[in-house]
């Protein structure tokens with residue numbers, strides 16, 4: 001689905017990431033760990049085409065992302081749901097409308113039943129009309145998850161989806177992501193939270209990768 005081969009990325013002259021090889025196979029579940037500033041967000045952006053590699057290749061659904069034009073990139077992005085680190089809602093719109101935004105942007109519609117079902121699935125059925133600033137951190141993260149999957153993507157990519165929320169809520173979010181994986185979605189989660197990775201063990205068969213010193217390696221067995 002998404003494959004990085006010898007991919008590298010630099011923001012300026014000094015290189016940040018190099019020699020990245022990674023395959024996100026259909027139905028796989030990956031955690032990405034590593035110290036702050038190691039480049040986890042940058043790697044995720046390479047995977048969903050927000051950034052293009054400065055060397056090597058990123059292939060998404062059979063296309064080299066460097067060769068994709070605006071339309072090709074938009075088509076690819078519809079197949080990838082992203083939960084951003086800071087959620088990024090439109091503050092003047094209720095949660096239900098924020099969740100619907102990706103559909104509206106792509107000119108599609110869904111029935112109210114489907115939206116209600118999705119909000120119910122993330123436990124926000126009763127918060128549909130609330131404004132983003134009225135939600136707790138955990139509720140915002142779940143709304144961001146609902147928005148990421150509203151287009152029924154093949155892959156879910158989440159950047160620190162449990163940052164700044166309590167343990168119980170973190171586990172609830174993890175459980176939702178494990179459910180998506182059982183439904184056949186590929187999942188890639190960047191997280192600092194090693195306890196979360198350990199908690200995932202009984203739920204999913206996950207590969208744990210560590211990004212440090214600009215390259216990727218399998219995480220140690222201590223996890």
Ligand SMILES: Nc1ncnc2c1ncn2[C@@H]1O[C@H](COP(=O)(O)OP(=O)(O)OP(=O)(O)O)[C@@H](O)[C@H]1O
Nearest residue numbers: 011012016034035036037038039040041042043192
């Ligand atoms: N747009 C940008 N322009 C220049 N440098 C950037 C840009 N975005 C990120 N960086 C730098 O690239 C490095 C990696 O950032 P990135 O956000 O990918 O790391 P991270 O591992 O996700 O960090 P964290 O765990 O703290 O979120 C950092 O040194 C950061 O300052």
